[in-house]
Amino acid sequence: MRGGIKRKLKLSNLYSFRCGRSSMTDDDHSQIGGPGFSRVVYCNEQDCIQAEIHNYGANYVRSTKYTLATFLPKSLFEQFRRVANFFFLVAGTLAFTPLAPYNAVSAIIPLIIVIGATMIKEGIEDWRRKKQDMEVNNRKVKVHQRDGVFNHTEWKNLRVGDIVKVKKDEFFPADLLLLSSSYDDAICYVETMNLDGETNLKLKQALEVTSLLNEDSNFCNFKAIVKCEDPNANLYSFVGSMEFEESQYPLSPQQLLLRDSKLRNTDYIYGAVIFTGQDTKVIQNSTDPPSKRSKIEKKMDRIIYFLFSILFLMAFVGSILFGIATEDDLENGRSKRWYLRPDDSTVFFDPKRAPSAAIFHFLTALMLYNYFIPISLYVSIEIVKVLQSIFINQDIHMYYEEADKPAHARTSNLNEELGQVDTILSDKTGTLTCNSMEFIKCSVAGTAYGLGVTEVERAMHTRKASPLRDENVNGYDHIKDSTDSKLLIKGFNFKDERIMNGKWVNEPRAAVIQKFFRLLAICHTAIPEVDEETRKVSYEAESPDEAAFVIAARELEFDSSRKRMSVIVRDEEGKILLLCKGADRLYKILNVLEFDSSRKRMSVIVRDEEGKILLLCKGADSVMFERLAKNGREFEDETREHVNNYADAGLRTLILAYRELDEEEYKEFNEKFTEAKNSVSADQETLLDEVAEKIERGLILLGATAVEDKLQNGVPSCIDRLAGAGIKIWVLTGDKMETAINIGFSCSLLRQGMKQIIINLETPQIQALEKAGDKAAIAKASKESVLRQITEGKGQLTSSSRSSEAFALIIDGKSLSYALEDDMKKMFLELAIRCASVICCRSSPKQKALVTRLVKSGTGKTTLAIGDGANDVGMLQEADIGIGISGVEGMQAVMSSDIAIAQFRYLERLLLVHGHWCYRRISSMICYFFYKNVTFGFTLFLYEAYASFSGQPAYNDWFLSLYNVFFSSIPVVAMGVFDQDVSARYCLKFPLLYQEGVQNLLFSWRRILSWMLNGFCSAIIIFFFCTKALELQAFNNDGQTAGRDILGATMYTCIVWVVNLQMALFITYFTLVQHVVIWGSIAFWYLFLLAYGAMSPTFSTTAYKIFIEVLAPTPSYWLVTLFVVISTLIPYFSFSAIKMRFFPMYHQTIQWIRHESLPNDPEYCEMVRQRSLRPTTVGFRARLAARTNRLKDNNHNHT
Secondary structure (H helix, E strand, C coil), rough: HHHHHHCCCCHCCCCCCCCCCCCCCCHHHHHHCCCCCCCEEEECCCCCHHHHHHHHCCCCCCCCCCCCCHHHHHHHHHHCCCHHHEEEEEEHHCCCCCCCCHHHHHHHHHHHHHHHHHHHHHHHHHHHHHHHHHHHCCCEEEEECCCCEEEEEHHHCCCCCCCEEEEECEECCEEEEEEEEECCCCCEEEEEEHHHHHHHHHHEEECCHCCCCHHHHHHHHCEECCCCECCCCCCCCCCCEEEEECCCEEHHHEEEEECEEEEECEEEEEECCCCCCHHHHHHHCCCCCCCCCCCCCCHHHHHHHHHHHHHHHHHHHHHHHHHHHHHCCCCEEEEEHHHHHHHCCCHHHHHHHHHHHHHHHHHHHHHHHHHHCHHHHHHHHHHHHHHHHHHHHHHHHHEEECCEEEEECCCCCCCCCCCCCCEEEECCCCCCEEEEEEEEEEEEEEEEEEEEEECCHHHHHHCCCCCCCCCCEEEEEEHHHHHEEEHHHCEECCCHHHHHHHHHCCCCCCHHHCCCCCCCHHHCEEEEECCCCCEEEEECCCCHHHHHHHHHHHHHCHHHHCCCCCCEECCCEEEEEEEECCCCHHHHHHHHCCCCCCEEEEEEEEEEECCCCCEEEEHHHHHHHCCCCCCCCCCCHHHHHHHHHHHHCCCCEEEEEECCCEEHHHHHHHHHHHHHHHCCCCCHHHHHHHHHHHHCCEEEEEEEEEEEECCCCCCCHHHHHHHCCHHHEEEEECCCCCHHHHHHHCCCCCCCCCCCEEEEECHHHHHHHHHCCHHHHHHHHHHHHHHHHHHHHHHHHCCCCCCCCEEEEEEEEEHHHHHCCCHHHHHHHHHHHHCCCCCCCCCCHHHHHHHHHHHHHHHHHEEEEEEHHHHHHHHHCCCCCEEEEEECCCCCCHHHCCCCCCCHHHHHHHHHHHHHHHHHHHHHHHHHHHHHHHHHHHHHHHHHHHCCCCCCCCCCCCHHHHHHHCCCCHHHHHHHHHHCCCCHHHHHHHHHHHHHHHCCCHHHHHHHHHHHHHHCCCCCCCHHHHHHHHCCCCCCCCCCCCCCHHHHHHHHHHHHHHHHHHHHHHCCCCCCHHHHHHHHHHHHHHHHHHHHHHCCHHHHHHHHCHHHHCCCCCCHHHHHHHHHHHHHHHHHHHHHHHHHHHHHCCHHHHHHHHHHHCCCCHHHHHHHHHHHHHCCCHHHHHHHHHHHHHHHHHHHHCC
């Protein structure tokens, strides 16, 4: 029954602005067949010769970076773009020459391991993308085979010209030309959330000539030729024509169904495939996300270059000294350095060719000292970041159970950047708020109804220090009720005993109230959906507030005790049946004048059972009050006051009005309306607007509605903690200024006593110029006005610089367009960054991106953008970090983000906990990498100097190769994954800790160079203590002295112990894993000595049985190891102890709190926490502090 009614609806007879409109003019049509308009599609005959000639692409979509053929060359190219990897490749190549101080295999193997591990990681990530592609490409859709038979096939098998059948709630597999639908007039509803982020349903309509093809069998002999534009990225245009039954028909975007949009409220549609795969508009729009690198990674490159400079300097100095020594090597025809056997040598040691020998030595030294550069640094960091991302994804505290959505780090490249955010730029609707509208208040006949309290009102009354108005009226708690009711009826949070449960009939203006709610019940485009089993009615509406109005009408005006559906489209003529108390009412819809952003209103024209023709209209107050008749303004003053109060409470308002039309007036309107609707001229929209403008006059005011877009749970407390961490928060929203300001108060971005610097263009001078229409004068005056307001704002800040006053900057979209111009944006930024909070109202998507770019480039600090809609994509991609909210506005923001979370409140844990941990771990990890490599590499240089720069390494070849791979890197990786300076609870309790990352205290040049200095000191102590302990006496009982093999193995043992115990001293949070890897690395060194020494001397060379026969039995080896290790660690241990005790950093102060069991001492904790409250901060703690200060000042003045 339902399907039959639905199918016979002729909605195209009612709609005016969206349905049936052609955007194509004759000029557009004449372009077909020319450049850019050469595509020809043979519908339902894709196997014909003409179709095969064109050979259009398949519907297979690939988002992977590599293919099987390109993986190896492209991946290798990516790896060797890194300067360090390229250097090691050159060094490995030179290792095959006689210049090498070690054998080539030992040099190449570590490089192969590191590059191979990175390539495996790249391959795994690309395979995941491949699986996602396979999932999409293997989706099924019904396609016409032959003789009117439709069978399921995979998306990837579709070809241009195929006829497909898509059912309700299915995605369109390609760009389709709509041919027909389950409705007789071939309309369908489309949801485009995946394309543009809008939840509003779009209405599409096929050509009338194909509307009868609504059965499978109709396509048995169907053939048509479509000529249209070539593939392009414009989502909102489509130019083409269809040749069907020897006639030409123009095509417009109204007939095009885009890939990845979804069919809604329509049982099925038939469509012809026009664009496939990479040619579809959504894929044409998809761009590779901008390559983002963290500031630490960029700085790490500079440190690598710095180490290269040290390496080249050491090699250069060593080569000069070697050349001088070689030139002076002959004395009376004999060599002073006889042990080098220069007589048997080649040019490398030839005293007669000293300059050449020095140059060759320079190349040898570069290969020898390359251990200064940590070969495993990049791959270790990538491994650590991937594991950190897994921890972020699996954090149960960021899992949104209601929607079954965990956090998802879509890239691991920016983990440490999360700990350095200076400014957050946030969208409002759907990000700070729920984007879930609830009908909460209304004004009818000059009387305000609705006793619920909004979040904004709570904040307003809190800042005014007054109790909530009407908090307990009529014997019940409205706050509690408002919360409970949300669980009962989605979209309805209204409480007022005066008009609920049918009591409105007792009100003095009962007739007006009835008209008010009947207007809500009729003036909409929502489609009722009936559950066949439960008989419950739900409404598929174009927007959340549209559904809220219909539900409010159902709950308040109609007889709910009958347990029947309250509003339903009944028959093919589009009639609406209202089940009212006492008697049902039937209204026939004659016309629908739809809402758009320029009209700011919507109207329906209906005929009631008595034959009266009524125009019912709802719209914004800015356009509705001027359309009221003189006799329709009875409640205007009261309604205006209520609307202003609702706006102050952060509610969205609409004005409701109506008028009665006589038959002649309607007949004249309908003729002009039909004529304008059927016009195919370029000014069709203007004609329709003119017709609507004339009829939507002389209205009688009924009242106003107020719906609440509620704040998400935890937003105020989250903002408070983020502000306590010193993070600046900007809100970029498309809402009007009053709404944005009130939301600012509700989430504590604004507070009482905070001075507001408001920049707008609502001045009488500019308004007069706008009426005159002189665009040049308007632009000049507007720019001068914005410049003057910015200058005045900076003056206010300067005059109060010595006080603790906080300022908020609020600017509208028009003013922002001038403030972002090149000659003014610097001044605007200087003003904005000195304010505690910034709110940009009426911002366009482009302005959001431009503001983000300005803050990022102008401050040089890390910016984070967070949003949930397609209009936020530019902002997310422009920011250093883009956070997508996986809310109700589709997935485009999430797909363009770096990290996705389900709720704004999770941002606090993401930044203050994971961000801080990741920043500290990566910073410490990199510093430690440089420390351990400087320690190891500088011992090689010292030995070279000690051995007359002979080019011989102190260590065995494989000792050199495996140092960075097995004996020192794994503990660093464990630290990068598991270490914590303070627990998550303390990170949130003391948010100022986050400033260590913002100020980059843990990765400053001072800290980096101090770790390098520690490495140089450790190398000097190890080298000189070992050489002095072993050089002048017998090494063992046999009287054997220590040679290069014994000295090298002893120094290497000390280095392994020192760098791993240094790690143990540095770590603040030991886990079993860290114990295993630290002590395991040391133990592995000894096991390696045993295994490697047991191999053939031709392979193990100087390490042959050195441990089991020489080192292990000798007490001096163990004594030297113990003495040198302790001596090397004493300087760092002493320095750390003194610094911790007398000059602690903020995280060390918190560690003392934990160590001394002070977390329950409120006075001490408050003293530490107060360091995070600055005079210009925001948040409810700051608001309470400001209020306390005001009270103290008042008491002081009274005394």
